[in-house]
Amino acid sequence: MEFEQGLKVFFADHGSKQTALAAVRSIRAWAERRNAENVAVARSYLAGQGPFPERAAVLTLMGRFMVDFVDMVAAWADWATTVIEAWPDDLRLAEPEWSVWEETARHELPEPVDAGAGMRRSG
Template sequence: MPDREPSITGYLTLGLLAGRDWSAYQLAEQLGRGVAELWPSADRGRYAVLTRLRDEGLVDTRQEHTGKRARTIYSITPEGREALTRWLSTPVRPPSLEFEGMVRVLLSDQGSLDDLRRTLAQTREQARANRDMFARYAAFISETGGTFPERRHLFALANTFMIGHYDHVIAWADWAAQQLDTWPDTVTPATTHQAQVREMLAPGREAWQANGDPSL
């Protein structure tokens, strides 16, 4: 066993190498194809993780030459396959979300109504662009089998989630923008629009009463 567990980026890298050998550039390219939207730190650590995996004995390296140019090719070791298989059998962490636009929404009482509208509009457009990217991936996988045809069924599961996720963000941004129509600013609605706030919170309250404490 390695001295320390690989990071999620490490396991992603092992998963890519489980299917075939790759150069560092090819691995970085694969990690950048939709993975950054699912696991942002994978994009930031995609090169450094290879050194750690090699030091832990989870990947091997060899040199390949094309003319006078040499490149390092990475392959998974039996220990790497064992680590990946073992990790897949462990409990999964709860989902987490990295969403700057939502942080800005929470702090919008310190800015203008136009700032908040702009945040919602930008969030919508970003979600639309990402949804369209995953829609293109879906078409590519459907028509060609994708880069990993042996995993097309698993990519279909993940792709459906990602498109649904961005559809939800788009719908939420449209709905949130409509809520601002009668707001004079980003501060006073806390007291002047209490009925609207209660209406916005009603679905969550009803869900809690149905599944939690009905006394609320």
């Protein structure tokens, strides 16, 4: 995943608490801007003014993906802000959120999906 502000958070322990918070605030601001764009596009299609009306069905799929993704990023930024604010100023002394590791470890993995299924060449 390429995301400059995410890299700043990833290496937060090499910086300051304020730098980590600034990176997360920047991520939250990106999500707010992106959702404003998503809402504007959706409203344009609902008003019959979308730029590619013939593609509306397909664009709905990716539009939903983007809205869900951006909502997840915004929720993560809110959570991360709360976590970082509780950290000491010396980030090397911050305690991990062990409950997050535990929740991730309990995550059920789905059965593998054959990405090529249904995409056979004709002819």
